[in-house]
């Protein structure tokens with residue numbers, strides 16, 4: 190099976206062009222290819238497939254084999270792949286995902302996509318829409334006990350669930366210890382992606398992320414969107430927000446009149462390969 194290894198600010202996946210390849214058990218394949226010693230090494234697997242509703246369809250699997258409904262860094266790489274590998278000549282494309290159709294604008298430099306702007310749709314704030322077990326119409330700066338300590342969290346779905354937690358220091362964070370405790374917390378029936386955020390200034394945030402199904406990754410596109418929305422709701426930032434992640438920066442704009450979140454960032458090919466399946 191042919192594959193292409195790609196990364197969006199360090200959030201790396203194995204991409205398979207399912208116009209040419211057939212994948213029988215994607216969840217099992219995701220676990221195998223993600224292993225950084227016995228496999229290719231990645232945060233998961235992304236399938237690029239035909240769609241009846243859009244130009245292409247993206248199916249995404251975490252490193253533990255669980256299917257994710259949306260992947261922000263992944264959809265930018267899908268946009269790059271379909272243009273650079275000749276599946277389209279358009280620079281405005283639609284990609285069907287489990288969390289709806291996403292609209293991409295591709296920036297082309299010297300014949301290759303360098304940046305992608307994604308219309309990520311509307312954030313979801315209702316507890317049932319996250320989902321999170323909580324009263325009220327949104328979870329904003331709410332207490333949650335983890336490992337005997339109270340944290341304050343804001344919950345946002347970008348098609349997948351996020352818990353945004355503010356700290357004064359995200360560098361010296363025992364993320365390997367508390368990340369799984371948030372991920373598996375009983376108030377999240379579908380588990381959760383957790384972002385740990387430090388406010389740098391009125392337009393800049395620094396974050397680390399413990400991803401549902403993949404552990405700490407260098408970046409999370411949906412997470413950066415959730416962090417920007419939560420930070421605007423909590424009054425920490427305004428306007429276009431720069432989110433600084435371990436793997437690089439993303440620009441996030443929440444157009445509150447349209448109630449649409451836009452994410453802009455790079456996408457890159459690492460290498461092409463082939464494995465026996």
Ligand SMILES: N[C@H](CCC[C@H](N)C(=O)O)C(=O)O
Pocket residue numbers: 200251256257258259260261262263349350382400401402403406408409410411412
């Ligand atoms: N772990 C996520 C999917 C990947 C999201 C992330 N890599 C992104 O760029 O948005 C989930 O299970 O909801």
